[in-house]
Amino acid sequence: KYQGKVGRSLLTYVNKQTSEKKKYVLSVLKFTYPTLFQGWQTLIGGLLLHVSWKLGWAEINSSSRSDVSTWLPASVLYVGIIYAGSRALSKLAIPVFLTLHNVAEVIICGHQKCFRKEKTSPAKICSALFLLAAAGCLPFNDSQFDPDGYFWAVIHLFCVGAYKILQKSWRPNALSDIDQQYLNYMFSVVLLAVASHPTGDLFSVPDFPFLYFYRFHGSCCASGILGFLLMLSTVKLKSLMAPGQCAAWIFFAKVLTAGLSILLFDMILTSATVGCLLLGGLGEALLVFSEQKGS
Incomplete structure (x- = not known):
């Protein structure tokens, strides 16, 4: 119970801090070089995960070459997730980005219903319809509408949906969540x-005006470390709690x-924008x- 309580508190705090640090670097400082920013994030995450493994804080199992090669398509999608997400978050407000991000669940629900012929509860169908309606109405009611931001958000949500579908179809015990993330980090870097x-x-970054700004360096380092902690706390929380309880804390x-x-x-919040965000929520x-x- 104590571990679960600590994990829930850590997940909530780290998720908030990670999103805010990334948003600060991407939109306030306007560091719009996603290959470098996300490459730095994944390098920090991979190094910290490797150190955690050596110290015994995380368990990484040696996997066969077939398992690693089979997981590569998912790692490609992971790169698409973080790259497109970075481009979208630099243009969109966090609530708008999260509302669009959640449409990935509609893709997963549609795949389960149409291709795997799984039984879908009425609550889940209503959820998918609300998420789709909220995301569909949002561009027409967003007073800060940015077509480039919405374009990359759509790419991001499709990559998230496809990644989760591959992850759910992966055979049990082949690769743990930590193993998968370790491969994602290495491939992404x-x-x-x-x-x-x-x-x-690579050649444009020397022109960045805040390249030697201490807040820029601090935010980049904090974002990388907090992103790693968010991943680790989410994995730990999944192992300690039922899927429904974990989803509730992620939602919170x-x-x-x-x-x-x-x-x-x-x-800028209007009544229509707030309505779309509440519908998505x-x-x-x-x-x-x-x-x-x-569950």
Whole structure:
């Protein structure tokens, strides 16, 4: 019980801090070089996970080459998730980004219903409809509408949906969550480092005005460390709690993050925008309810 309580508190705090640090670097300081920023994030995460493994704080199992090669498509999608998410978050407010991000659950629900022929509860169907309606209406009611931000958010949510589908279809005991994340980190560092040259980020970054700004360095380091802690606390929480309870705490952390971000970053709220955000929140709450009922 004590470990579960600490894990829930850590998840809520770290999720809020991670989103705010990333948003500060991407939108306030306008560090729009995603291959370098996400490459740094995954490098820090991979190093910290490797150190945790050596110290015995995390368990990474040696996997066969077939398991590693089979997981590579998921690692490619992971790179798409963090790259597109970084581009979208630099343009969109955190509550808007989270509302669009949640549409990935609609993709997962549709795949389960149409391709795997799984029985879907009415609450889950209503949840998918609410999430889709909220995301569909949001661009028409967002007074700070940015087409580039919405474009990358759509790419992000499709990558998230496909990644979770692959993750759920992965055979049990082949790769643990920690093993999967370790492979994601290693693959991401290599791919993003290679991509930094053709995208022009490598040669454009010397022109960044805050390159030697201490807050920029501090926020980048904090974002990398907090991102690692968020991943680790989420994995630990999943192992300690039922899926429905874990989903409830993740939902609570998202709501807290979205609410505080409105106070910290500029966002113009209209009644229509608030309605879309509340509809998206209701959809995710129904999803949590359906998972708790299922478990």
